[in-house]
Amino acid sequence: MKIEDVDVRDIARHYGTPVYVYSLKTLRAAIAEIKTLAPVVRYAMKAESNRVILQEMKKQGIHIDAVSVLEVQRALRAGFDASEVCFTSDVFFHASDAEYCIENNVYTNCGTLGMLREYGETLKRLGKGSNKVSIRINPGEGSGHSKKTNTGGPYSKHGIWHQSLDEARAIAKEYGLIINGVHIHIGSGGDMEHLKRLTGKLVEFAKQFDDVEVINFGGGLPYQYREGQPEADVSAYKPILEERLAILEKHFGRKIRCEIEPGRRFVAGCGYLLGEVRALNHTLDENGKRLDYVLGNIGFCHLLRPMAYGSYHAIQFVGDKMGPEQDVIVAGPVCESGDVLTQENEEPVPRKLPLPNPGDIMVVGGAGAYGFVMSSNYNTQPLLPEVVVDGSKCILARRRQTLDDILREEDEV
Numbered sequence: 001m002k003i004e005d006v007d008v009r010d011i012a013r014h015y016g017t018p019v020y021v022y023s024l025k026t027l028r029a030a031i032a033e034i035k036t037l038a039p040v041v042r043y044a045m046k047a048e049s050n051r052v053i054l055q056e057m058k059k060q061g062i063h064i065d066a067v068s069v070l071e072v073q074r075a076l077r078a079g080f081d082a083s084e085v086c087f088t089s090d091v092f093f094h095a096s097d098a099e100y101c102i103e104n105n106v107y108t109n110c111g112t113l114g115m116l117r118e119y120g121e122t123l124k125r126l127g128k129g130s131n132k133v134s135i136r137i138n139p140g141e142g143s144g145h146s147k148k149t150n151t152g153g154p155y156s157k158h159g160i161w162h163q164s165l166d167e168a169r170a171i172a173k174e175y176g177l178i179i180n181g182v183h184i185h186i187g188s189g190g191d192m193e194h195l196k197r198l199t200g201k202l203v204e205f206a207k208q209f210d211d212v213e214v215i216n217f218g219g220g221l222p223y224q225y226r227e228g229q230p231e232a233d234v235s236a237y238k239p240i241l242e243e244r245l246a247i248l249e250k251h252f253g254r255k256i257r258c259e260i261e262p263g264r265r266f267v268a269g270c271g272y273l274l275g276e277v278r279a280l281n282h283t284l285d286e287n288g289k290r291l292d293y294v295l296g297n298i299g300f301c302h303l304l305r306p307m308a309y310g311s312y313h314a315i316q317f318v319g320d321k322m323g324p325e326q327d328v329i330v331a332g333p334v335c336e337s338g339d340v341l342t343q344e345n346e347e348p349v350p351r352k353l354p355l356p357n358p359g360d361i362m363v364v365g366g367a368g369a370y371g372f373v374m375s376s377n378y379n380t381q382p383l384l385p386e387v388v389v390d391g392s393k394c395i396l397a398r399r400r401q402t403l404d405d406i407l408r409e410e411d412e413v
Contacts, residue, residue: 008274017276021386038238050398082105087106113168123175133178137165137202219265220262223264273371294353304375313367316365325352
């Protein structure tokens with residue numbers, strides 16, 4: 001198996017395993033597909049924030065959606081201008097964050113009434129800075145393949161509840177703020193009909209704010225993780241957005257800037273996580289049926305999504321003498337029973353795959369979004385290297401962490 005022109009076995013041999021690998025060709029294709037959808041396209045950088053990925057976004061004219069002030073600073077260090085970055089959150093992580101955004105002219109999108117008030121209080125105290133802000137609205141419904149990824153509706157913490165917009169206007173008036181932007185994000189997994197309905201809701205919310213200049217329809221573009229299934233055609237989203245924008249511009253009698261901010265759809269497909277099969281194991285269930293396990297060196301400290309919310313990832317084995325296809329449960333080395341790559345609803349689910357041998361390469365697909373960025377040092381495992389493939393070239397974009405790196409903060413105390 002190759003990633004672009006490079007054999008995965010060569011990558012594993014040179015950089016070791018586990019290792020994250022990203023295809024620039026696939027990333028560029030995704031950027032080209034998405035950036036035609038709206039006049040301003042932002043990348044939700046929380047999905048994957050390696051500098052090489054960010055710089056490719058910058059090169060292609062994509063702006064940034066950041067969800068922490070440190071993400072803002074990371075984007076600036078990667079070459080973005082403050083005018084190309086929007087900070088979206090439900091809270092300022094620290095009191096100093098509001099000061100940073102105001103003093104550095106970072107456009108801020110407030111997801112709660114409390115955050116909006118804190119922005120106003122800080123602006124008043126500083127006596128300088130922009131009084132223009134955006135608000136994130138919870139429309140009362142959302143979308144996601146699990147409740148943990150659904151970012152709209154009554155059980156989502158995100159956004160100002162759509163029936164509380166009068167309070168948002170009152171806070172803005174109290175502090176002299178101008179709400180010139182409205183935003184919505186309902187989670188990933190919606191189809192075009194869902195997106196059409198929710199974007200229509202945002203248009204109606206936007207009409208309640210006389211100073212609107214920016215309408216941001218968020219992300220949520222679907223991505224197909226399962227092999228053999230057709231990828232959703234997101235080109236159908238463009239006429240929906242154009243229709244929504246036309247309604248708003250007619251209502252206000254002026255130009256409105258239309259934005260979207262996908263994350264997963266940009267990078268999920270360009271990323272792979274390469275590991276190694278380390279052992280085979282088996283058990284017998286309560287009915288005496290044999291359960292075969294393939295144990296690799298990829299654990300949930302490296303890829304959390306399957307354990308966190310039962311996400312599906314395509315898995316391939318690469319070896320010379322693999323056995324016939326059979327049902328196997330693919331699991332990792334972490335000291336937790338939940339450390340299983342093939343699971344659903346918090347239960348192991350066998351998958352029909354060729355039976356590999358110890359030493360064979362394991363390739364986990366769809367690992368570009370919320371992969372490395374959600375990894376940890378659990379079990380004192382080092383953070384993994386990240387390698388970018390461009391044709392026949394491999395670029396080390398992040399070196400493998402060492403035990404000394406992990407312990408440095410302790411040793412310096």
